[in-house]
Structure formats: structure tokens, C-alpha cells
Amino acid sequence: MTTTSIVTQAPSKKMRPRLSFISGIGLTGQISFWVIIAVALIAAVGPYIVPADPNAVDLEYAYYPPSQWFWLGTDASGRDIFSRLIVGSRTALLGPLAVVAMATVLGTVLGLVAVWFGGWVDALIVRVIDAIFAFPGILVAILATALFGAGLPAATIALSIAYTPYIARIVRSAALRERNLPYISALQVQGRHGFAISARHILPNVSGLIVANATLCFGLALIDLAALSFIGFGVQPPTADWGAMVGGGMSGILQGEPLEAIAASVLIVITVAAVNTLGARLVQRSESRA
Amino acid sequence: MTATHRSTDAPLLSVEDLSVELRVGEEMRTVLKQVSFSIEAGQTVGLVGESGSGKSMTVRAISRLLPEGAQTSGRIGFDGLDVLDLRGEALRKYRASDVAMIFQDARAHTNPVRRIGDFLTESMILNGKIGRKKAEQTATELLEAVGIHDAARRLKQHPHELSGGLLQRVMIASAVAARPRLILADEPTTALDVTTQAEVMAILKRMQQEYGMAMLFITHDLELAGAVCDDTVVLYAGEVVEQQQAKRLHHDPLHPYTAALVQARPDINQRADRLPSVPGHPTTAYEAPAGCAFAPRCRLAQERCRETKPELVAIGDHGESRCVRAVELRGTLLMSGTTPLTADTEEAAL
Numbered sequence: 001m002t003t004t005s006i007v008t009q010a011p012s013k014k015m016r017p018r019l020s021f022i023s024g025i026g027l028t029g030q031i032s033f034w035v036i037i038a039v040a041l042i043a044a045v046g047p048y049i050v051p052a053d054p055n056a057v058d059l060e061y062a063y064y065p066p067s068q069w070f071w072l073g074t075d076a077s078g079r080d081i082f083s084r085l086i087v088g089s090r091t092a093l094l095g096p097l098a099v100v101a102m103a104t105v106l107g108t109v110l111g112l113v114a115v116w117f118g119g120w121v122d123a124l125i126v127r128v129i130d131a132i133f134a135f136p137g138i139l140v141a142i143l144a145t146a147l148f149g150a151g152l153p154a155a156t157i158a159l160s161i162a163y164t165p166y167i168a169r170i171v172r173s174a175a176l177r178e179r180n181l182p183y184i185s186a187l188q189v190q191g192r193h194g195f196a197i198s199a200r201h202i203l204p205n206v207s208g209l210i211v212a213n214a215t216l217c218f219g220l221a222l223i224d225l226a227a228l229s230f231i232g233f234g235v236q237p238p239t240a241d242w243g244a245m246v247g248g249g250m251s252g253i254l255q256g257e258p259l260e261a262i263a264a265s266v267l268i269v270i271t272v273a274a275v276n277t278l279g280a281r282l283v284q285r286s287e288s289r290a
Numbered sequence: 291m292t293a294t295h296r297s298t299d300a301p302l303l304s305v306e307d308l309s310v311e312l313r314v315g316e317e318m319r320t321v322l323k324q325v326s327f328s329i330e331a332g333q334t335v336g337l338v339g340e341s342g343s344g345k346s347m348t349v350r351a352i353s354r355l356l357p358e359g360a361q362t363s364g365r366i367g368f369d370g371l372d373v374l375d376l377r378g379e380a381l382r383k384y385r386a387s388d389v390a391m392i393f394q395d396a397r398a399h400t401n402p403v404r405r406i407g408d409f410l411t412e413s414m415i416l417n418g419k420i421g422r423k424k425a426e427q428t429a430t431e432l433l434e435a436v437g438i439h440d441a442a443r444r445l446k447q448h449p450h451e452l453s454g455g456l457l458q459r460v461m462i463a464s465a466v467a468a469r470p471r472l473i474l475a476d477e478p479t480t481a482l483d484v485t486t487q488a489e490v491m492a493i494l495k496r497m498q499q500e501y502g503m504a505m506l507f508i509t510h511d512l513e514l515a516g517a518v519c520d521d522t523v524v525l526y527a528g529e530v531v532e533q534q535q536a537k538r539l540h541h542d543p544l545h546p547y548t549a550a551l552v553q554a555r556p557d558i559n560q561r562a563d564r565l566p567s568v569p570g571h572p573t574t575a576y577e578a579p580a581g582c583a584f585a586p587r588c589r590l591a592q593e594r595c596r597e598t599k600p601e602l603v604a605i606g607d608h609g610e611s612r613c614v615r616a617v618e619l620r621g622t623l624l625m626s627g628t629t630p631l632t633a634d635t636e637e638a639a640l
Contacts, residue, residue: 118358186399189353190413190464191386200412201401 029281035274039267043089052080054087054240063257075245075260076252085263088240092271095156095234096221102160103221104214107167112198114168115175126172129165137162138224145233152235155228163217170213174206212282219275226268242268300367301328302504303352303472307364310347310528312357319576321347322528324364327521331471334498334505336519336536338512338551340572344528345508349474352506353391354381368472386417390465392494394477396457400449407445410464417468432463436493455486459493466497473498473505479514491518512551516540524548527583528575530602534609542621544611547584549623582613590615 022033052070061078064070072081114125137159144158145151178184179202187197226243228234235241237248242264249261310322322344329335337345350356352366352373366373368388376384393399400409410432411425418425426445433441436459449457458478465473478494479487495518498505509515515522519536524545532545543549550568570587573579579586581596588595594614602612605620613619 182393182395182398183401185355186391186393187401189355189385189389189391190468191382191384191417192413193382193416196416201404205401205403 025281032274032278046086050083054083084240099221103163110168111171208286215279304328313359336515336522339525343525390470527578
């Protein structure tokens with residue numbers, strides 16, 4: 001009995017996290033998951049497999065139609081649109097990833113600290129969260145780029161701060177529910193540090209909700225960063241970026257060459273739709289399990 | 291018993307004039323009124339009373355787990371420490387090494403997503419500063435000591451895979467792991483079925499004696515209190531109404547309330563069409579009347595009981611009782627006729 005349970009447990013332990021992450025989120029959730037994996041894969045290996053140099057300017061080939069050399073044609077500077085889309089997927093994904101990573105870490109710490117200490121610490125954190133909520137993220141980002149110069153770093157940091165309250169508020173409310181469960185007082189009476197209880201017990205038990213909401217924030221951050229690049233505050237030329245390509249492709253639309261703007265927009269929409277669907281499914285799942 | 295405690299004359303734990311008020315909405319409600327008792331090292335003291343009498347709040351005050359906004363007065367002394375004034379690291383040390391708590395509902399008091407092994411070893415590793423291997427070995431020994439034979443397998447399981455009785459044994463193992471000097475047992479067997487109850491109680495008692503720990507044992511089961519405790523403290527409406535040796539509580543109660551509790555137990559040898567009960571309903575401290583808190587339910591109550599608040603007075607060398615008629619009624623409380631309760635309690639309105 002003892003031996004069998006040990007033998008069967010060893011392999012299932014490795015399988016469990018992967019399987020459980022995409023189980024219980026429905027067909028749309030699973031499709032979204034694989035779409036995101038595909039986009040991430042392209043972003044990872046894309047630059048090594050692109051058919052043409054994404055930054056090679058050749059004005060003779062400006063607005064060259066789709067062909068066997070340029071699958072989606074070229075832009076106003078004669079650069080291969082297909083290659084630029086592939087390379088652009090990196091900034092499109094890494095930017096939001098950085099925003100979500102920072103916002104999640106910061107928000108989780110704030111939420112847990114607020115719950116553990118309670119009292120005036122909690123009140124202060126809630127006030128600060130409310131205050132940041134009052135500013136639209138994109139406005140903060142524009143202000144930051146005005147202060148520290150246009151480009152991805154300033155915009156990313158500004159958006160991280162703007163997204164922190166979303167995570168902090170969700171972590172706080174979930175952790176508060178957890179904090180009041182009897183097992184926490186049992187740990188307290190064993191003389192555990194509040195830090196250890198928060199990190200080792202409360203955090204793992206609210207992590208599902210954190211992941212789900214971080215996913216939702218990823219979609220929003222992607223749109224915000226694309227919008228910033230579109231208006232010229234985000235990714236700076238000549239670096240390829242979807243948002244910047246939509247912006248750059250605007251003049252093409254007027255000249256009857258809408259392919260660049262459309263292709264970049266479609267990719268943004270597909271990616272954001274997939275991320276948001278997955279996020280919504282994950283939220284649903286963690287709420288039904290809680 | 292082993293002498294892990296300092297040899298002083300002072301008791302290990304002394305609760306002096308402990309009063310607790312809880313915030314309920316806007317008002318403060320009294321739940322404990324000047325409760326005093328003490329526990330010597332290695333001794334077992336029973337805390338007996340109905341729901342709402344303040345048993346759990348007493349234990350929560352000692353373990354410093356009172357809800358936020360609770361106001362306390364009085365003093366809780368633990369081997370020279372002033373428990374109610376402990377802060378930060380000192381409070382953590384006191385909880386980590388001096389006291390341990392066993393809860394009524396073991397299932398609610400374990401993190402459902404952590405394994406039994408983690409539950410047992412985490413404290414040892416974090417507080418005891420020992421390695422994982424050593425901690426796991428200690429955990430296995432502890433589980434075997436509380437009568438869990440397939441300890442290695444149990445360590446890998448989650449709380450939901452264990453029965454209530456097994457989980458309570460794990461709780462006991464975790465409570466004694468740090469070799470505390472005082473165990474606070476808050477109705478440890480109430481949620482278990484009767485046969486498991488006896489086993490768990492025997493294990494708890496054995497561990498206590500082996501390690502020489504003192505125990506504050508909360509129960510509403512007078513028989514159990516009589517069996518495992520040295521001393522008993524009877525609480526009613528947040529006040530101590532009687533205090534005496536556990537073995538005498540049964541046949542010589544000093545307070546009509548205790549007598550009523552003794553008589554409310556169904557007799558196995560006698561068929562009762564209607565189970566005896568204490569008339570009226572349990573009173574909490576904040577709604578207690580001006581005079582004796584038990585007077586409205588007491589058949590022996592007189593005018594003076596309702597008018598003046600009785601003091602806790604020593605009855606010979608026996609114990610203490612908070613009843614103005616304690617001396618005159620001494621020895622007659624359990625006799626029919628003068629009993630505070632008869633089997634056909636008609637107004638047993640609950």
C-alpha cells in the first residue's frame with residue numbers, strides 16, 4: 001500500500017501543475033492558451049527565422065505588394081512587413097510582461113502587508129490604492145514619458161505603477177478572507193512570523209486569483225503600450241513594434257496601402273482577445289474553487 | 291514529572307482579575323468579568339461551562355488570539371512574563387515555545403492545501419532551526435507517539451485524507467512538538483465520536499505526563515473534566531462561580547449551577563422520558579442581571595440573590611463558590627427536594 005502510493009505519486013507530481021493550469025477553463029480558454037503559446041513561441045524564435053532583415057530600408061521597394069520575397073509586402077520605407085511583425089511580437093509581449101511582473105509583485109506585497117498589519121497600515125494602503133486608481137494608466141504613462149523621455153522603459157514603469165492597484169486590491173480582499181480562517185490563528189499560536197504565514201500560507205492560497213488577474217492586466221497593458229507606441233511615446237523607430245506599425249501604417253492607409261496597419265492591428269486584437277479570454281476563464285475558475 | 295520549569299513557588303500560569311470586552315458594532319460587550327485562577331507546572335486545570343460562558347475567550351486571551359478591538363484588563367502571568375503586554379518578538383517566542391493550543395475543529399485549523407508533513411515540520415524548521423531531514427524524522431516519531439502507525443505515508447497526505455480523529459492526533463503531535471510548558475486544549479474531543487474521543491483523550495493525557503506539561507482543558511463535559519483534571523474552574527456568564535478539586539466536583543458541588551450541570555447529565559441506569567436540563571437559557575456576561583448571574587435559572591434563589599452580587603468565597607478548604615447560600619446548602623445540592631433542578635423541568639425553554 002505504502003509503496004504503491006509512493007510510486008504512483010512521483011510522476012503525477014510533475015504532471016499536475018501543467019495539467020491543472022489549463023484544466024477547468026473550457027474550450028475557449030484552452031484555445032486562448034495555445035494561441036498565446038504560439039505567439040510567445042514566435043516571439044522567442046522569430047528573429048532567427050525571419051525571411052528578411054526587418055530594418056533594411058530600400059526605398060525602391062516601398063509599398064511592394066505581397067510576393068514570394070515579401071509575404072505581406074513592404075512598408076513606406078521598403079521594409080518587409082512580415083519580418084517586422086514577427087520581430088515586433090517581442091516588444092509587444094515583453095513590454096506588458098514587464099508591466100504585469102512589476103505590478104503583480106508590488107500589488108501582492110502591498111495587499112499582503114495591508115492584510116497582515118491591518119489598522120492604519122491597511123487604511124493607508126487602501127487610500128493610496130484609491131488615489132492611484134483615480135489616474136488612468138495611459139495618462140500617467142504619458143506624463144512619465146514627458147518627464148523621463150519617450151521610450152519603453154519610462155512607459156513600462158509608469159504603467160506598472162498604474163496597474164499595481166488592480167492586483168493589490170484583489171490580493172487584499174482574497175487575503176483578508178484567508179486571514180480570518182481558523183488555520184491562520186493556529187499558525188499564529190505556534191509562534192510563526194507574520195511574514196512566514198503570509199508568504200507560505202496566505203500567498204499560495206490566493207495565488208490562483210493573482211495569476212488570473214495578472215493575465216487580465218497583461219491584455220490591458222498590451223493595449224496601453226501599443227497605444228503609447230502608436231502616438232509615438234512608446235517604442236521608438238526604427239525598432240519594430242505592433243503599436244508603432246499601426247501608427248506608421250496610417251499614412252499608408254491614406255495612400256491606399258493599408259496592409260501594414262491592418263496586419264499589425266489584427267495581431268494585437270488576436271493576442272489581446274486570447275489573453276483576455278484566458279484571464280476571464282482563470283478568474284472564473286479560481287472563484288468557483290474558492 | 292520532568293522538571294523543565296524553573297523551580298519557583300509561583301504558579302506557571304496565573305490569571306488575575308481578567309476582564310475582556312469585545313467590540314460588537316458600536317458597543318463594547320463584556321465577555322469575561324474578573325476571572326482568576328492559576329495553573330501549577332504539570333497540573334491540569336479544567337475550565338467548565340456552557341456555550342457563551344467565556345471558556346474559549348479565556349483561552350484566547352492566554353494565547354493572545356482575541357479578536358481585533360478587544361479590550362482586556364487584569365493580568366495574565368506566565369512564569370514571570372506579563373502575557374497581555376507581550377509584543378512582537380517576545381509574543382512570538384512565548385507562543386512558539388511556552389504555550390501550544392489544540393483546537394476543537396482540527397480540520398478548520400489546518401491549511402487544507404499543505405501536507406501533514408509540512409504542517410508538522412514547518413515550525414520545527416522555522417522556530418527550532420533544524421534541518422528538513424531531522425524535522426521529518428522528528429515528525430515521524432511524533433506521529434508514532436500519538437498512535438499513527440503508517441507515519442511515513444501520513445506525512446505525504448493532505449488534511450482532507452485524514453479522519454477527524456487522526457487529524458486531531460496530528461494536532462496533538464504538532465502541539466507537543468515544541469515541548470511547550472502549557473497546553474491549551476479547547477474542547478479537543480468535542481468534534482469526535484465517543485470511541486475516538488476516549489483514544490484521543492488518552493493520548494493527550496499520556497503526552498502531557500510524558501513531557502511534564504501543564505494543561506488548561508476546556509470542556510462542557512463534567513465527567514471528562516473529572517476524569518482528566520486536577521482542578522476545575524466553573525464559568526458562568528463570564529465569571530468564575532466555582533473552583534475546586536475535579537474529583538469532588540461530582541459528588542460535592544459548591545454552587546447550584548454546578549449541581550444543575552451534574553444533574554443534567556442523563557443517567558445510564560435510569561430511563562428518562564424527558565432529559566433533565568437546566569431551566570432557562572445560558573446567559574452571557576453582558577446580559578447578566580444585577581444580582582447573581584445564575585439567579586434567574588436557580589430554583590434555590592432568594593430575594594437577596596437577585597439584589598446583591600455574590601462574592602467568590604472560600605468554602606472550608608474545599609474550594610470557592612460564588613453563592614450566598616453556599617455554606618447553608620453545602621452537601622444538600624444534589625439531594626432531591628432541594629436540588630436546583632428536577633427531572634420534569636417543565637419550563638425548560640431553550
